Amino acid sequence: MAKQSVSIIGIGDDGLEAVSNSVRQLILGADLLAGKERTLALVPEAPGKRLIVGTDLDAVASEIDAAGNAKVAVLVNGDPLFYGLARFLCDRLGNDRCDIIPHVSSMQLAFARVKENWDEAYLTNLANHKLDTVIEKIRGAMKVGLFTTDAISPAMVAKKLLARKIDYFTVYVCENLGARNERVTRGTVAEIAAQEFQPLNVMVLVRDADIPDQPRRSRIRSKFGNADEEFVQSTPKHGLLTPAEVRAVALAQMALHSDSVVWDVGAGSGSVSIEAAQLSPEGQIFAIEQDKEDEALIRENADRFGVSNVTPVLGTAPEVWSDLPNPDAVFIEGSGKEIARLAELAFERLNPGGRLVAVVVSIQGLDEVNKALTQKTSQVQVWMFNIARGKPQLERLRFDSLNPTFLVAAVKG
Missing domain, CATH: 3.40.1010.10 (Tetrapyrrole methylase, N-terminal domain)
Structure with a gap:
């Protein structure tokens, strides 16, 4: 039966x-x-x-x-x-x-109460994940939903955030959702840290607009391929920081020596420049960037990593190249016809045996860069990266895909 x-x-x-x-x-x-x-x-x-x-x-x-x-x-x-x-x-x-x-679900109710969508929010349960690990995930998130526990209160979470200098969120604590004594409290991280709440609650954190990440203070850093979160970044970050996995391959293809001269064209927050400086401690690294705010981030990241051989160059390429020494390696990132033109002009300035590495985010841009460089040298290699990073979501592991990226490396023969 x-x-x-x-x-x-x-x-x-x-x-x-x-x-x-x-x-x-x-x-x-x-x-x-x-x-x-x-x-x-x-x-x-x-x-x-x-x-x-x-x-x-x-x-x-x-x-x-x-x-x-x-x-x-x-x-x-x-x-x-x-x-x-x-x-x-x-x-x-x-x-x-x-x-x-x-x-x-109480999580769904919490986001409804604060009138925020939760499509891309980082959701987790502090009963199943270590608080320190969750705090690091919050650092770079735009929205967060947390199930707290009796042992880990909203105030404890907020105090831990403040200790890590993560104070750029508006925090909502939603208590007793669906019950007659339901209450929603809104405050800064510091304000939430000073209050007490009922044990049945959900925390929702919404990142303040246009606030850079405060990177974690890691005791161990690599020469290259450091996690994206190690760098102070502008927001929104999409397209403004070369992902660690792509950055590692790009720097490997640049084949830097201890005294290389490097151009990082369109440096953004300077992640490639910083790691190139670590690989070439006696070299000169020129971080070329036209955005004044990003130039400030380059200086801040150079200070964080303790490198003194990165020189931010504020201005538009190729005009600002005229006063720079010829490079042994060039890194350039972008899309469209502009990157092909800049790659072609930068390749002309390369020292003999020098290398140019271009990260391209569109198929059309890849085709144009590849054609431009193959007319200059027979030593051209092309890769496509499809990368997905594991991300815990409650009791499950999911993968967040990064945008497909193309990398072109050329050697001046």
């Missing part, structure tokens, strides 16, 4: 008041009700036997399975799939045996 199906039901803090009549009947008619103690307390009128869900989920699944033909309802706050219990039970009991009935 087939075993009875298991109803995995999401409910809110208002218990049976906000559920449909069919869901109400499933809960009231269950022979076995499983859930966390607090969740089961929301339905005192349900007469079924109660199974408390604790940390031993295997034991819970075994007892539900052993219930055989009894009617079983598993109660979860919010969306059973969002927090992961439904997925666990489906894996253990089989998808065909589980019926999932979602409710609005």
